[in-house]
Amino acid sequence: MNTTSFLQNHQHSCQSSMRPSTSCSSQSLSFRSSVSNVVAFRPQQQAVQRGCRQQKVECAISRATKEKRVAELEEALRNSSVAFGVRYNKVSVKNLEAFRRSLPESAKMIVAKNTLVSLAADRVEGWSELKQGIKLENAWVFAPEDAISTSIKAFLDFEKKLLEPIPKADRAKTKLTDVSGGAMGGNYLTPEQVRKLEKLPTKKELITAIAVMVKKVPTKVAVAIKQVPTKLAYGIKALADGDDNKDLIVGDVFPKAPSA
Incomplete structure (x- = not known):
């Protein structure tokens, strides 16, 4: 191999070593894509988080x-x-x-x-x-x-x-x-x-009706007393007066009929 050929081969080898490999280039591209995807996804994630917080607030309200x-x-x-x-x-x-x-x-x-x-x-x-x-x-x-x-x-x-x-x-x-x-x-x-x-009826109407009934009670009682038989009326009066004997009882006013 002459000197010229050796130099050409050496130069080609150096250029090949300096050129990036296909696998390295692919890995670099993949990494950049991943970073880009994360950055693009971040606003969506933040929006979801905000939505969750808002939903919790709305649920609380x-x-x-x-x-x-x-x-x-x-x-x-x-x-x-x-x-x-x-x-x-x-x-x-x-x-x-x-x-x-x-x-x-x-x-x-x-x-x-x-x-x-x-x-x-x-x-x-x-x-x-x-x-x-x-x-x-x-x-x-x-x-x-x-x-x-x-x-x-x-x-x-x-x-x-x-x-x-x-x-x-x-x-x-x-x-x-x-x-x-x-x-x-x-x-x-x-x-x-x-x-x-x-x-x-309302409460007021009931009270009015009861008041009217109460007013009529003395009159009804008086009429009823007037209709009591004379003997019973006399007995009631005797008990009320008490006569001279304060121990007077109903049996004394209305003695029992003699037994046969």
């Missing part, structure tokens, strides 16, 4: 809201003598609010999910029977003792008013709202029984 509504329902049950559900799926928000305003001041209407009403009914003693009427969507009316009949009357008037735009011939077969059921005194009330509470 939702849970707090539900507990607040259940507490409101519990308080309404404790302060009420009767509670009943009103179907509102065919009633506009405007009409439902009008019904709310028509209720007595001491009564209350609450729109809540069935699960929350059931939970409140279980928590308050004497109201578990209300769950029998928890079906479909309802607005719940809670009325204290002095507002039972007036609350029922408000609903019946509301029901009639909803039917006013309907032709009279079609009103009998049209149902825009209804009572889903109710409870009072620890007992379940059917829709028909709830409606009949319209005729229940």
Whole structure:
């Protein structure tokens, strides 16, 4: 081998050693791709994490809201003598609010999910029977003792008013709202029984009726005394006066008939 050939071969060898290998180049490309993928994935991961945090916050708020509504329902049950559900799926928000305003001041209407009403009914003693009427969507009316009949009357008037735009011939077969059921005194009330509470006298009416009866009592007693037989009247007077003998008893005033 001459000097020129040796130098050419040596130069080619050096150039080959300096040129990067295919495997090294592939590994470098793979590494860069991995880094690129991680960088690209990071915003998505952060978005998912933010979404999870937001969902947790929303769940916490939702849970707090539900507990607040259940507490409101519990308080309404404790302060009420009767509670009943009103179907509102065919009633506009405007009409439902009008019904709310028509209720007595001491009564209350609450729109809540069935699960929350059931939970409140279980928590308050004497109201578990209300769950029998928890079906479909309802607005719940809670009325204290002095507002039972007036609350029922408000609903019946509301029901009639909803039917006013309907032709009279079609009103009998049209149902825009209804009572889903109710409870009072620890007992379940059917829709028909709830409606009949319209005729229940209010506390004020009962007091007035009792006062009238009390005023009539002395007169009735006086009339009854006048109708007592003379002998019995004499005996009562003798016992009242006591005569001279303070030990006088009924047997002395009305001696027994002689035995045969």
